[in-house]
Amino acid sequence: MRRAIPLTILAVVGTVLIVSVFLPPLENLGEDFTLFFDIIAVFAFFLGGGNLVRIHFNKLWRKRKDWGFSIVTLFGFFFMLVIGLLKIGNPGGIGADPTAEGSWFQETFNYVINPLQSTMYALLAFFVASASYRAFRAKNREATLLLLAAFIILLGRTPFGVMLTAWVPESWSIAQIPNLAVWIMNSPNLAGQRAIIIGIGLGVVSMSLRLILGIERSYLGEDRG
Amino acid sequence: MKLKLLVLCLLLSCFSVASAQEGTSPPEDTLLFDSTLLPAPVTNLVAFDTENDHGHAITLEWEISVDDGAGKQSVAMYEVFRWVPDLMTAIPSFRDTLDYLKLRTSSSWSEPEPGSRTDSIHSVFAKLDMAQLEQKKETLERTIGQAIRDLPAAHAAYPENGSWQQVAVAPSGSVTAEDVGTKEKDSPDYLPDYSDFYYRVNAVTADPDIRTPSEIFGPVQSYGQWFNLGRLAVFVFVMIFGFLTIFFVSHARRGADLYVRPLAGIEAVDDAIGRATEMGRPILYVMGLGTADQIATIASFTILGRVAKRVAEYQTKLMVPAYESVVMAVAQEVVKTAYYDAGRPDDYKEDIVFFVTSLQFAYVAAVNGLMLRELPATNVYMGKFFAESLLLAETGAVAGSIQIAGTDEIAQIPFFIVACDYTLIGEELYAASAYLGREPILLGSLKAQDWAKAAVIILVLAGLILANLGVGNDWAWANNIVDFFRVVD
Incomplete structure (x- = not known):
């Protein structure tokens, strides 16, 4: 009851x-x-x-x-x-x-x-710096990729990044650091985010069904009558 | 006072409508500049409620002008006009005034830019003191509510106190158009259901001043049908997912051995509780800033129940600082129940779950202080997190705690990944309780989730191929399949 x-x-x-x-x-x-x-x-x-x-x-x-x-x-x-x-x-x-x-x-x-x-x-500014320091150490292949991507994005959003690759011809504009940063954000990053969002959507539906069907009851504890 | 305010708002609304209509052609009459170009009107205009939707929309159909693509060939487009009562036109202006009054009586008020819309409203109310402004604000709120309720009556008064307004445009050759409003009463596009609407369609030439109006059609009313077909794809998916869940749960009940991929973050929970017990230090469980009606917080409750039961069994100290009163009340019940289930009701104390504050960074200050004073062996962050995620997780890392996090907030996941030892990404948060419980029927629901994920991958790939084939080859069947999955609100 x-x-x-x-x-x-x-x-x-x-x-x-x-x-x-x-x-x-x-x-x-x-x-x-x-x-x-x-x-x-x-x-x-x-x-x-x-x-x-x-x-x-x-x-x-x-x-x-x-x-x-x-x-x-x-x-x-x-x-x-x-x-x-x-x-x-x-x-x-x-x-x-x-x-x-x-x-x-x-x-x-x-x-x-x-x-x-x-x-x-x-x-938060200081915490971001200390967290970045820990995260961006190239300990393994994934961490090295992360470091590289972060480096390109950071550089691509500064005037120095624009200056650095301004000499690259327009036909190779993807190789310009600001464009490369935009590509990383809009393609691999967005694809990953959307995959997570789809997963979250499924998780929400699954969780809701578990609750509505009374399968998930851990929040109510064990039945003691 | 109320009457004065109403008159004032109507004046302001007339001013705004007049300015908004500057530059558009007068819809009322046919303007003849070159009678040889004057197109024949559209014929057999009909308007009806858009079928299988949630209401607030009207579909119009007509037969094209004989001068559209033939005859004089002078029709460039069709403009759809709806008769709109003055009351409906005035509501956005009332809202502008109300927004101004809210701003003016708040702390974020600053002098408006000269010549702006806010400035013109300010010039009317500038000399009023705070009490008078408050009174006007309340009166106006009541006036807007009443005006929205009076909209069907105002429409029924056609053709008194209203004007024709353009609501849609269709290119030449079109025989249909839709007047789609919204159900949100606060929106300027709100279209009230069960109100008498009147329409007419103008055949317009390349010179926008040369136009021929059709016969007026009306009254017609919009209303919601029993089923919104625009969401059919979602409905089908929910039904299939529900069926899969029930199928795998009953499969698990019959004793089937279901394999689900292990999650490192969940496996670590037991070790983390054991570590806290050995070190004699507490476990800190943070439920984030979500409210109790959010699914991430509900998932957090279920995980808290599992964690609290283990904590009670190991007789370790647990701390749950709450950001919201309802969350606190529910979490107290969850923890209490877990202690009872573990057979240790005497160990439960009322101050295990305690309310801190509902201010974001004040909450961070309190929890960070707790971490640095109590030095918990394990910090568990499960639920909805925002800008405070890194502030909390970095402080926890400084305090030397083992940290396990899980959130469905995409923007915060990277922060947890860099600062915590284990992170549950997105959906794993919802699966965590089932993993911790290891109950077959819960694992059955996870299995259904995995199958649904596989279905989504197949559908994404199929959609990608079909959309490209359909566009490239003009295959209607491919486009129809893609359209089936398009959700229309």
Whole structure:
């Protein structure tokens, strides 16, 4: 019973969603089902917030390792919650959109959260460099091919790459590094990507069928009656 | 207030329609510059709902003008016009104003470029304060919703409050055309079903000012049929795939020994859990930024269930930081169930799965911090990943963890390949749970997937040959087969 109800709901909703793709009169029904998800998500939002507060309060209360970070987390959480709910500094008053320009909520987002997020994102440049260093070592034949392809593409997208092979006659334009870079991206790279996309499509259909037919039940655990 | 706003928007829409129609010929009347060239009109014009589609489209058929390819030979093309009520013309303008109001009340507002469309709207609303703008925004949202609901009534009022607008063009010699709209109510091409449409077709000469309109045909309504034949190929493929899955699953149930290709990434999961146990360090399971309704996240739940069961058996510590509340709630249930199934319900703790944040890089900061403080022996990344993939995987590599990743995001796969020890590429993510479980019926579904893959390879090759043969030799049968696989929305 514990598993029969969710499996039945899944089978019915899944079948309707698949069928609605082919049967136009059921299109709206499919959209209605997806609305149910949004409704459930609203309730889950409280669960998420509650979980965060509970875990960090516990950590703080019991003075567990790194409890200092929990103070920062809880302060940030309650600060944003209060200024967002009470619309502090909001020029439109309590009835306005909390993200209106000039509100504390929006200002904090613009001048604290956004710069912090950008900082994290900026780290990507250094991580790309270190990952490239590891990936482009010519350890074997495949890695050497990867290194060569990456080298041509990097060079092909710089003015130096254009200069380097500008002397190659037009009849051999494919040998010019920028054109070679474009060919690598548009032919072998795209072919590989499309093969993966087709595989993903099949995987999605297979996974969906396994779930709808009730073959895949690992997320529900073993049947304990 | 609402009335004022409506009048204002109608004025703006008239302005925009007038500007949009500049440069196009007036469709209303026959303009005679050289009566000797004036073509005869098309005859027997009929319009009907496009068959076997999802609605929102009308097909037109006519008999060509006697001056098309014969007689005066003056017809260069045919222009199809539909009568459109003013309300329908005004909706895009309402939307422009609403977009402006949304932008103006947001933090990303900046002064518009002088002379631009946004600038002309801004000149009307510039003096309003934030509260008034908010109020106008809400009123306009309601107005647009009502306008869309009123479209069938506005069409029924033909010929009051509307104008003729060109919706399609066909070259000379054509006897048919299609007026295809969209079902998306937010799109400027939205064509409401069950509304009375009126059409006429102009026979146009090389001089676009010399044209002859046909008789008006209408009313005609569009509506969706029971089956959308444009998706027949997809339907056939899904049915065959479903049949293959059921066939191989029942085959496996009868005890057939099914061989499936081993995946190094999956084989490594057990070793990775064992390594964590020996080292006395935790396992970090990251489900990515996907929401619970995405198939990659659902696949991740199934893998998490398998991993959590092994972790519970080995009594190793597991950490699952969640990016989304629904994902957290589902993951908690999955892990709890896995601990029960492993016979270790007492080892389950509520804080194994915990919510972090729904901000992408804040999530990265939190998870990276966790990696560097806790130094997990194994990091498993399964699900939907975006720009954070390399930030996470590189930090994991720095922390010295064994890393296993799997995603269906094409752009992120290379990052995982370079930074992780094992990567499940694309579809392998969906197969992972079945591989981990090693249950015959799950392996049966994988076998069906392999057969479908073989079918796709054959179809791709056959399509390539047929498309080239069809074009080169003008073989209709080859083109018909290729057309069967073309999906029409």
